[in-house]
Amino acid sequence: xxxxxxxxxxxxxxxxxxxxxxxxxxxxxxxxxxxxxxxxxxxxxxxxxxxxxxxxxxxxxxxxxxxxxxxxxxxxxxxxxxxxxxxxxxxxxxxxxxxxxxxxxxxxxx
Amino acid sequence: xxxxxxxxxxxxxxxxxxxxxxxxxxxxxxxxxxxxxxxxxxxxxxxxxxxxxxxxxxxxxxxxxxxxxxxxxxxxxxxxxxxxxxxxxxxxxxxxxxxxxxxxxxxxxxxxxxx
Numbered sequence: 643x644x645x646x647x648x649x650x651x652x653x654x655x656x657x658x659x660x661x662x663x664x665x666x667x668x669x670x671x672x673x674x675x676x677x678x679x680x681x682x683x684x685x686x687x688x689x690x691x692x693x694x695x696x697x698x699x700x701x702x703x704x705x706x707x708x709x710x711x712x713x714x715x716x717x718x719x720x721x722x723x724x725x726x727x728x729x730x731x732x733x734x735x736x737x738x739x740x741x742x743x744x745x746x747x748x749x750x751x752x
Numbered sequence: 753x754x755x756x757x758x759x760x761x762x763x764x765x766x767x768x769x770x771x772x773x774x775x776x777x778x779x780x781x782x783x784x785x786x787x788x789x790x791x792x793x794x795x796x797x798x799x800x801x802x803x804x805x806x807x808x809x810x811x812x813x814x815x816x817x818x819x820x821x822x823x824x825x826x827x828x829x830x831x832x833x834x835x836x837x838x839x840x841x842x843x844x845x846x847x848x849x850x851x852x853x854x855x856x857x858x859x860x861x862x863x864x865x866x867x
Contacts (some may be wrong), residue, residue, distance in 0.1 A: 646794070650792075673853055673854065678795055681786075682859030682860065684756070684843055684859050684861055685843070685845075685856075685858040686797070686846070686858065686862050687855045687856070687857075690853050690855075698856075729854050730794055731774055732794075734854060737808075738854065739797055739800065739808055740854075740856070742794030742795045742796075744792065744793050744794045745793075745811070
């Protein structure tokens with residue numbers, strides 16, 4: 643079946659940029675998403691990208707998609723302590739059933 | 753706009769007992785999902801409803817798990833009997849078919865501990 647892989651942890655200093663990477667296997671993916679989960683809360687959609695796009699920018703967030711390598715990344719500029727959370731990569735293909743990665747814990751320290 | 757509501761937030765039971773979770777989606781959202789999130793893993797889809805019909809339940813362990821969505825609004829997920837490996841957070845999400853990107857709105861989840 644489809645698989646989504648992410649690194650488990652990322653630690654950055656406040657004010658630096660964070661880059662979270664994701665790889666997926668489903669070549670028919672239509673949408674790729676980044677969700678954020680704060681402690682004790684459900685997931686919240688952060689941003690998304692269509693599979694026919696290479697890049698999407700939304701304020702401090704930049705999503706890069708390399709469809710050939712099936713690689714997705716999320717860059718957070720000027721990372722703040724409030725960005726500390728778990729970030730999930732997800733993809734959705736023709737089945738319209740989303741597949742989530744295991745999540746990357748982002749730790750931002752002063 | 754009220755978000756997705758779930759109850760209870762926490763539940764502790766012994767193995768072989770039964771448990772039920774409740775979800776109230778965002779008003780007007782036709783699609784409802786139940787996910788199981790085991791510690792350290794991403795959410796795994798258990799069942800997806802479109803109104804009160806099942807779209808996909810291929811990963812639902814049907815020998816012990818059941819779910820229903822009467823009247824196409826609220827939903828309940830039941831485990832009977834529970835096993836130790838069912839310890840997880842159970843997330844409910846909803847989405848609207850008019851939302852072109854299929855954004856899912858998640859509830860806070862129910863944390864289940866099976867002893």
